[in-house]
């Protein structure tokens with residue numbers, strides 16, 4: 001597959017787009033299948049690089065995998081190959097994505113040991129894993145980090161439940177600790193737990209497998225350990241990050257777009273955050289309808305001060321959509337401060353937007369002030385390199401709104417998280433090809 005997109009921007013798009021299954025949920029759910037020897041069927045799995053890599057790791061680990069249809073697989077981890085997990089091959093494979101880190105909790109819970117190289121994922125600043133290992137240690141695991149090999153090792157004959165106060169509400173950290181605790185002896189309580197829909201879905205699936213988790217959706221989870229988990233079926237939610245991206249795309253390209261089956265109840269503050277940027281979006285059953293809008297005006301705070309959009313652990317606004325907010329603001333009427341609190345290297349892509357004609361001041365690595373152009377002067381097409389998965393999609397949206405041709409290289413970073421993005425965009429009228 002080629003690594004470059006060629007885009008001719010400035011076209012109005014129109015039609016319906018259906019979001020893929022959620023990437024970050026899929027990564028959790030696929031790791032959880034290791035917790036049982038019985039069959040787990042999972043539907044709406046997005047066909048994206050990160051998820052496919054994790055499926056390959058599971059296959060190499062000895063998990064039996066059957067593909068029933070697009071995005072619909074059964075997994076059976078009734079006999080696993082621990083030699084693979086200790087091999088040089090896994091050191092390479094596991095390091096290719098972030099989500100692989102969540103294999104550790106299930107390995108430890110079911111097999112009493114777990115190994116992992118430093119995981120990959122976006123290069124968006126420091127991404128520590130302390131919360132994961134502190135949680136495992138609190139449950140009774142022995143932890144060793146081989147600095148030279150960047151190799152994490154965990155062992156535990158028996159995990160025992162206890163009260164764990166997390167240092168930070170880490171998404172993958174919470175998932176890992178939950179998956180370790182479901183098979184631990186006694187009761188675990190996790191306070192300051194992350195509670196993104198990804199995690200709610202994971203907990204609901206684990207309960208269907210026989211786990212006893214309560215407090216789902218809150219930051220205090222109570223988990224009564226059980227001896228055995230069985231098979232189940234699970235369907236991924238639509239990807240909320242994609243949904244937010246298509247809202248942004250509609251506004252930037254003045255297009256009328258319907259986003260199908262978004263499952264509104266799981267979108268939290270996302271719709272209202274885009275409404276604050278002045279974008280009209282309406283609920284139509286489970287769809288989002290965005291009419292073609294010539295202009296959108298950023299709201300101010302009640303006291304008249306400039307709007308800030310910042311990220312926060314759920315139910316706050318997800319950091320994975322801030323790059324989209326930023327790009328959308330470049331053509332809004334008004335000014336907004338985008339404050340990326342969690343990650344320190346996720347805003348540098350603004351340089352490219354500035355090259356394209358956007359008015360942005362990068363105040364520091366965490367904050368950018370965007371002065372919208374009110375569609376009075378369009379962005380200009382240019383050549384760029386996708387720096388990370390979300391900035392890549394934001395630049396793609398910028399290119400679709402811009403006049404002239406744009407080239408985006410390193411689209412591997414976009415394919416990591418978005419299924420057949422060029423094909424789906426062409427279906428609503430975009431001029432985009434892989435070259």
Ligand SMILES: CC(=O)N[C@H]1[C@@H](OP(=O)(O)OP(=O)(O)OC[C@H]2O[C@@H](n3ccc(=O)[nH]c3=O)[C@H](O)[C@@H]2O)O[C@H](CO)[C@@H](O)[C@@H]1O
Pocket residue numbers: 024027098099126127128168169170171172173194313318319320341342343
């Ligand atoms: C595979 C996967 O699911 N990746 C997601 C997951 O990554 P991941 O689970 O790796 O991210 P974490 O939730 O652990 O932390 C993200 C960053 O925010 C900081 N932090 C986190 C919580 C907190 O209360 N305060 C704080 O400052 C952390 O130090 C870290 O730098 O969650 C991130 C935060 O939603 C998302 O961007 C990633 O897309």
Ligand SMILES: C=C(OP(=O)(O)O)C(=O)O
Pocket residue numbers: 023024050097098099120121122320389390417
């Ligand atoms: C940062 C992200 O991914 P990962 O954690 O897999 O790097 C993301 O999905 O926006």
